Amino acid sequence: MEDDYTVSGVVFAGDDFEPLKAEIVVEYGVIASIEEKKHVDNRWILPSFFNAHTHIADTVAMDYPVSGSLSELVAPPDGIKHRILSESDPEYIISAMKATIGYMKSSATAGFLDFREGGTSGVELLNTAIRGENIDGRILGRNGGEDIADGIGVSSIKEGRAAFETVESIKEEGKFVAFHAGEKDSLDVDGAIDMDPDLLVHCTHATDSQLKRCADEGISIAVCPRSNWRLGVASGKNNPPIKKMLDFGCKVLLGTDNVMFVQPDIFSEMSFLSYVYGVDAADIYRMAVDCSFLFGEPYYIREGAPAKFYAVDSARFNTGFSKNPLKTVVTRINSSHLDKDY
Template sequence: MQNKSDITGDYTISGRAYVGCDFEECCVEIVVEEGIIAEIEEKKKVPERWIFPGFFNSHTHLADTVAMDAEAKGSLSELVAPPNGLKHKILRETDKEVLKDAVSSSMDYMLNSAIFGFCDFREGGKEGVLTIKKAMDKKEIFGIILGRNGGEEISDGIGISSTKEGTHVITEASETKKKGGFVAIHAGEKNNSDVDQAIDLKPDMLVHMTHATDKQLKRCVDENIPVVICPRSNHILGVSSSSAHPPVGKMLEMGCMVLLGTDNVMFVQPDMFSEMSFLSYLYGTDPKEIMKMSVSGSEIFKNPFFIEKGNVAAFFSVIPGEYNLRFSHSPLKTIVKRMNSGLIERTYFKHIKK
């Protein structure tokens, strides 16, 4: 699959851009130098083009691409819990070159859908982390890899399935933090019984919180712990059946920093447009909040994709006149509710390794 971005070197692009973390609509010319937004100059007249920041997928399991739409029956634990869940059996039985190809293919899918960064929970120890790093090689994508079972030693940190795994994960999380690594934990996916212990570990991020209580959410606010929600995955895996779980409205009302992820490629395509649309229609979440959830993960990892001077150039363009999008009264709402990768004119991103 070929990425829609063929932009190299310095360039300018003009249009109606959605600038900053508040997505202020401005008619501008954006000047990019060496992959960085050098200037954003307001213009009276610009081409009819929408320019939006690209996305950061805050929770993925990309290696699970090899189990895509496999025959899957049973409880959440029987399907995905380590070490003997169905997905883990498939991962163990798959040749590492096939795994690398699967991960690479899902990265290409994300890049063509304006997802320029992701945070992946990677099973398989050190070899698992090396597999995904090799897949990332020579791709213009910003990846944060969280290993486990030894993989945390050669990655950006640790991705813990649940504190229910045992006391060893508590030790591993503590050791990772001491070494300056990032700690993320699945919590509250099936019920809230593992949430308090997860918060006690003072992680850098919690994933799911599908059944978190108000008290637990307040702890996240007080301790400044971002929460990643994965609503499509929650519904497909049967841990949610309504807009009450995850409690997105309460999270936002209480002041949680909420991020959006697509979770497990075994069940859900790593497509932020689909995730945003699902969140909008089923949960009724404000489109600006949804867009912020879809971009802000990049800020957590100190590589913000918001369209601002000094930030990395990470955006995509749409020509609304080529489609029925030209009738939109709110481009931001339209992008959240109706967009798909086929409507993208071009993506703009070059990963600047720091």
């Protein structure tokens, strides 16, 4: 897209998404002004998404016919996905990641935070895939990859002392620290919190006291509801306890997790979250945007912010009849509704 342009429609501005008939003026890739207008085009204009948790290299194992426990499927170093990755040609992995990046871009995702296995070579492969793609790709490495990445993504506190020592050195460098925690049970959550990370991923079975610690200590939580259900670690609307997270004041972010099992589609994740967990549409949408706060300017539509937004053709199909457009976006919209004209 050009650095300078204008677009008009119903703009869902700020972090309260109050609909406003307006024209957005973009200069040098930044929102220069938002000017109210009486007459605008048939568009809903909304902030783009930042996917808070992905493993996009696992595209090479998409829908591989597997069964077994969570550990057998994804735990390093011998989980099925790790074996598939180790057997895959590097160029094949790059092409798979580029294809998934293209999918995310086509479905209104402008940024993603990826846990990347494979040490320094794994991070280099993802950097190659991101290059020239016009997407905010942030990488958390491990096994040495954290040295050339944006930070470290730890699979579990079970990695032990060596991982903890690496975390401490990464924190001293001012880099980002994230842990998987609480996916199968609550036993590893307190240990992960003790490491003072920036982010915990999953917390599917976190207790009230653990959630309160996250809120009090400013530790964000990335939830991945569809993945939790697909992998059999969630069985109802209380796993993960998203409403409790919000009630305690946790910063909750939305991710899609492993492309081996779940497509990195935030529209689908939002819809699932709404129907299964009954979370308010505005809260869900904030969860889909807020990871952008962790890596720079947030994507909310306001003057001075980066022009990270997309448009829905509100005249297409039946969505223009909505009495609650934000809820319609959260529960009914998909990439086929997106306006490609600007």
